[in-house]
Amino acid sequence: xxxxxxxxxxxxxxxxxxxxxxxxxxxxxxxxxxxxxxxxxxxxxxxxxxxxxxxxxxxxxxxxxxxxxxxxxxxxxxxxxxxxxxxxxxxxxxxxxxxxxxxxxxxxxxxxxxxxxxxxxxxxxxxxxxxxxxxxxxxxxxxxxxxxxxxxxxxxxxxxxxxxxxxxxxxxxxxxxxxxxxxxxxxxxxxxxxxxxxxxxxxxxxxxxxxxxxxxxxxxxxxxxxxxxxxxxxxxxxxxxxxxxxxxxxxxxxxxxxxxxxxxxxxxxxxxxxxxxxxxxxxxxxxxxxxxxxxxxxxxxxxxxxxxxxxxxxxxxxxxxxxxxxxxxxxxxxxxxxxxxxxxxxxxxxxxxxxxxxxxxxxxxxxx
Numbered sequence: 001x002x003x004x005x006x007x008x009x010x011x012x013x014x015x016x017x018x019x020x021x022x023x024x025x026x027x028x029x030x031x032x033x034x035x036x037x038x039x040x041x042x043x044x045x046x047x048x049x050x051x052x053x054x055x056x057x058x059x060x061x062x063x064x065x066x067x068x069x070x071x072x073x074x075x076x077x078x079x080x081x082x083x084x085x086x087x088x089x090x091x092x093x094x095x096x097x098x099x100x101x102x103x104x105x106x107x108x109x110x111x112x113x114x115x116x117x118x119x120x121x122x123x124x125x126x127x128x129x130x131x132x133x134x135x136x137x138x139x140x141x142x143x144x145x146x147x148x149x150x151x152x153x154x155x156x157x158x159x160x161x162x163x164x165x166x167x168x169x170x171x172x173x174x175x176x177x178x179x180x181x182x183x184x185x186x187x188x189x190x191x192x193x194x195x196x197x198x199x200x201x202x203x204x205x206x207x208x209x210x211x212x213x214x215x216x217x218x219x220x221x222x223x224x225x226x227x228x229x230x231x232x233x234x235x236x237x238x239x240x241x242x243x244x245x246x247x248x249x250x251x252x253x254x255x256x257x258x259x260x261x262x263x264x265x266x267x268x269x270x271x272x273x274x275x276x277x278x279x280x281x282x283x284x285x286x287x288x289x290x291x292x293x294x295x296x297x298x299x300x301x302x303x304x305x306x307x308x309x310x311x312x313x314x315x316x317x318x319x320x321x322x323x324x325x326x327x328x329x330x331x332x333x334x335x336x337x338x339x340x341x342x343x344x345x346x347x348x349x350x351x352x353x354x355x356x357x358x359x360x361x362x363x364x365x366x367x368x
Contacts, residue, residue, distance in 0.1 A: 057096055057097055058096060058363075059096075059115075059124065059126070059363055060094035060095065060096050066367050067366055067367045067368045070119060070124045070363065070365075071093065071094045073091070073094050073114040074091070074092060074134055077207045077209070078209055079134060079209075081209045083140060083145060084140060086167070087120075087121065088118055088119065088165065088170075090117070090119070091117075092116055092132060093114065093115050093117050093119070093126060095126075096111070097112070097113055098110075098111040099111055113130065113131040114131045114134075115129070115131075115132075116129070116161055120168060120169070122364065122365050122367065123168075123363060123364050124363045125361070125362055126361050127161060127360060128360075129159070129175070133158075134150060135150040136148065136149040136209075136210075137190065137191045137210045138210065138212065139191065139214050140211075141214045144162065144173075144223075144248055145162075145163040146161065146212060147161055148161070148190065148191050157178040158189060159176070160176050160189075160191065160227075160246075161174075161175045169362075172359075174344075175344075176343040177343065179339060180342060181332070181338040182334065182338070185335060187342070187343070188230050189229050189230070190228050191225055191226070191228075192227060192243060193210050193212055193213055217261060218258050218261055222247045222248055222256075223248050224246065224256055224261070225245070227244055227245075228241060229241065229242050240281050241281075242281060243265065243282075244339075255339050255343065259290050262286050262289040263292075265282070265290075266283070266286035266290045266292055269286055277307070277311065277313075279311075284301070285333065295333055298330065302326040302329060302330065
């Protein structure tokens with residue numbers, strides 16, 4: 001007999017004895033009501049499921065032909081990958097962190113989350129960090145592996161991990177998350193892929209994994225990948241969106257502000273804006289990062305009364321009250337020196353770039 005069952009029996013015994021005592025003293029309406037209450041309590045205690053005294057926390061396992069292995073959070077083919085040339089499966093894995101009582105169905109339910117990890121034949125290496133979410137993008141460059149996911153429980157915020165892997169093990173080198181370099185400035189991101197830019201592509205219909213586009217773009221011996229920065233209300237995404245470049249440097253994810261990377265982007269925006277009154281944020285941001293505009297020049301352009309009036313007319317009238325382009329661009333550019341550091345600010349505390357990332361846990365798999 002479990003301690004939970006024993007405790008129930010003690011409670012039932014106490015209720016019955018108390019009821020008998022009352023019945024011996026007085027046979028009244030109040031006594032009958034007390035007896036009815038006792039009977040209801042007994043029925044409830046007997047029918048309620050035994051609550052777990054200790055919740056088993058850890059990876060959720062699934063039975064396979066070769067033994068128990070960690071279970072994927074998402075079975076969709078777009079949410080996990082086999083790393084090229086290996087048998088390593090990478091993605092998000094289920095993790096039990098507690099339980100809650102579902103009063104409606106009168107059952108105890110497990111509370112689950114997901115952990116980013118790499119599954120080898122004999123072990124899973126996973127990040128001991130809150131749920132990274134889903135809609136995961138993947139990237140491979142030599143023996144580096146990257147993944148970034150959308151955190152469903154934290155608005156659009158994404159987390160990107162940088163791993164390095166061998167034949168039998170992996171290391172977590174770095175991670176970045178949404179940056180807040182200045183008051184009111186939020187730099188949420190998603191890694192850029194060639195597939196996502198194809199006309200007519202919709203992730204919800206395409207079941208293949210989304211791979212990042214990683215290459216040594218500026219020929220400095222270090223690979224770069226572009227991240228798309230999304231800010232503000234969804235109706236201003238188009239006019240406020242721009243790209244930044246992240247490079248793998250000294251086994252860390254570092255923001256790459258090499259002007260050569262941003263000049264082609266500025267030229268593209270300049271051609272698109274030719275003959276138009278209103279120019280999106282990217283025009284000024286790329287111009288500043290490419291060295292075409294000074295900060296004072298950007299301020300002067302966006303403060304020009306004629307331009308402000310024309311921009312508001314060009315922008316959708318019902319959205320104009322939500323969109324001050326000067327406030328959208330200038331505080332962002334003024335905080336440029338903090339961008340790299342702030343992408344490493346996560347978990348509610350400052351994480352200096354030189355600090356170690358979150359712990360990578362090794363879970364050994366017992367094969368039959």
